[in-house]
Amino acid sequence: MLEKQTFKNQDLVLKVSENVDPRIFDINKYEPFLDALCREREYQKEAIRVTIRYLLGGQYKNLKELAEENYHQNPILQEKYATFEDFVKNLQLPDKLYCSLDLATGTGKSYILYGLARIMLAEGAVDQVLVLCPSTTIEEGLRDKFHTLSADKTLRDLLKDAGAKILNPGIINATETIKRGDICVENIHAVYKHVKSAIRDSLKGKGQRTLVLNDEVHHMVSSTKSELKKWKEFLLDPEFDFKYIVGDSGTCYVKNDYFADVIYRFSLRQSIEEKFVKSFYYATEGVPKNESEKFQWIYENHKRNKKKYYKIKPLTILVTKDIAACKRLTEKWIKFLADKEKISREKAREKVLIVTSDSEHKENIPKLKEVDDRRNPIEWITSVSMLSEGWDVENVFQIVPHEERAFNSKLLIAQVLGRGLRIPQAYKGEQPVVTVFNHHNWREK
Numbered sequence: 001m002l003e004k005q006t007f008k009n010q011d012l013v014l015k016v017s018e019n020v021d022p023r024i025f026d027i028n029k030y031e032p033f034l035d036a037l038c039r040e041r042e043y044q045k046e047a048i049r050v051t052i053r054y055l056l057g058g059q060y061k062n063l064k065e066l067a068e069e070n071y072h073q074n075p076i077l078q079e080k081y082a083t084f085e086d087f088v089k090n091l092q093l094p095d096k097l098y099c100s101l102d103l104a105t106g107t108g109k110s111y112i113l114y115g116l117a118r119i120m121l122a123e124g125a126v127d128q129v130l131v132l133c134p135s136t137t138i139e140e141g142l143r144d145k146f147h148t149l150s151a152d153k154t155l156r157d158l159l160k161d162a163g164a165k166i167l168n169p170g171i172i173n174a175t176e177t178i179k180r181g182d183i184c185v186e187n188i189h190a191v192y193k194h195v196k197s198a199i200r201d202s203l204k205g206k207g208q209r210t211l212v213l214n215d216e217v218h219h220m221v222s223s224t225k226s227e228l229k230k231w232k233e234f235l236l237d238p239e240f241d242f243k244y245i246v247g248d249s250g251t252c253y254v255k256n257d258y259f260a261d262v263i264y265r266f267s268l269r270q271s272i273e274e275k276f277v278k279s280f281y282y283a284t285e286g287v288p289k290n291e292s293e294k295f296q297w298i299y300e301n302h303k304r305n306k307k308k309y310y311k312i313k314p315l316t317i318l319v320t321k322d323i324a325a326c327k328r329l330t331e332k333w334i335k336f337l338a339d340k341e342k343i344s345r346e347k348a349r350e351k352v353l354i355v356t357s358d359s360e361h362k363e364n365i366p367k368l369k370e371v372d373d374r375r376n377p378i379e380w381i382t383s384v385s386m387l388s389e390g391w392d393v394e395n396v397f398q399i400v401p402h403e404e405r406a407f408n409s410k411l412l413i414a415q416v417l418g419r420g421l422r423i424p425q426a427y428k429g430e431q432p433v434v435t436v437f438n439h440h441n442w443r444e445k
Contacts, residue, residue, distance in 0.1 A: 217247025
């Protein structure tokens with residue numbers, strides 16, 4: 001039996017040449033803009049620099065050329081892939097100027113996407129930018145962030161000083177025709193042929209002059225859902241002939257395999273060490289296995305979090321493997337709360353929010369926007385491991401994988417951990433700790 005090989009993700013990141021002729025492209029003129037946009041987050045600046053060098057440096061015609069350069073220079077890639085042809089088979093879009101950026105959840109990927117869009121427009125390398133997201137929740141969050149950044153006069157003035165060819169882009173969605181200078185932020189479903197939107201008509205034949213940014217791009221490459229497979233089909237559609245394509249994700253995995261096209265990585269470990277996100281405490285000692293005792297342990301730890309982080313209202317997420325299991329757990333937890341706190345079932349139900357893709361819980365997803373508010377009674381969120389992006393909730397201080405089977409890949413583990421990473425405004429400058437109720441499956445991965 002062949003021994004399974006293991007590789008460090010950092011060793012698989014593709015290096016982009018720094019030897020760019022400044023007459024072709026000079027990133028230095030955008031340094032004041034990057035400083036104002038990213039502030040102390042140096043990793044965001046570097047992610048933008050590396051990506052822009054790749055897209056505009058003139059060194060590479062496509063991802064395949066970058067991959068070939070790295071394959072011959074990196075013995076670890078040669079060890080992982082027996083031949084260069086094997087390596088190419090693992091590249092999603094080898095014939096495009098395509099790449100992925102790996103940045104831990106909570107590290108501000110939206111700033112990087114915005115920076116890339118503004119510089120590509122400022123350079124006149126593209127006429128418009130299309131930003132695609134896997135859900136309406138993420139779409140709304142990104143568009144709000146882009147509107148806020150576009151209203152920043154300092155950022156505008158710094159781009160003007162850099163000689164921007166397009167200075168004031170419109171931030172729109174696909175209900176409007178995409179015009180020159182627009183940044184269109186949309187749910188991926190708007191690009192499908194059977195959906196009526198302005199995207200297909202606006203961009204037909206304009207792919208060479210369009211930058212496509214894909215948020216949470218692991219959906220494009222790892223989803224088993226036929227609808228999301230259309231994401232990749234859209235990017236490859238000759239009707240558009242897109243040239244510049246960038247994806248970002250905090251979970252760059254196809255199951256347990258790391259993406260083959262990452263050009264920049266800022267890992268969860270780095271983001272914790274540099275205190276940009278919360279730290280994790282893996283509860284391994286004295287954690288009961290009996291369900292009744294486990295519920296008691298979770299409840300007592302939640303109470304400790306309420307006392308320790310008194311400036312805000314701490315939340316606990318309990319995660320299951322599927323919707324049916326989530327419904328069962330929710331009812332059990334409501335009964336437990338009612339008995340424990342000697343309150344009615346109705347009062348206990350007000351403290352628990354179930355979030356799944358089931359149509360019966362559809363109205364609960366928008367409620368996530370309000371759960372950090374002290375006046376909101378919700379303290380407990382029950383969810384399914386698959387439904388794990390687009391939550392911009394800061395007050396998560398305990399994550400409970402209720403069943404080990406809910407976390408059968410590095411992708412799912414990283415996604416769910418991501419729900420607890422963001423630091424609440426009241427604790428900025430500090431590094432709070434989120435408790436993870438441990439399973440053996442967590443410890444290994």
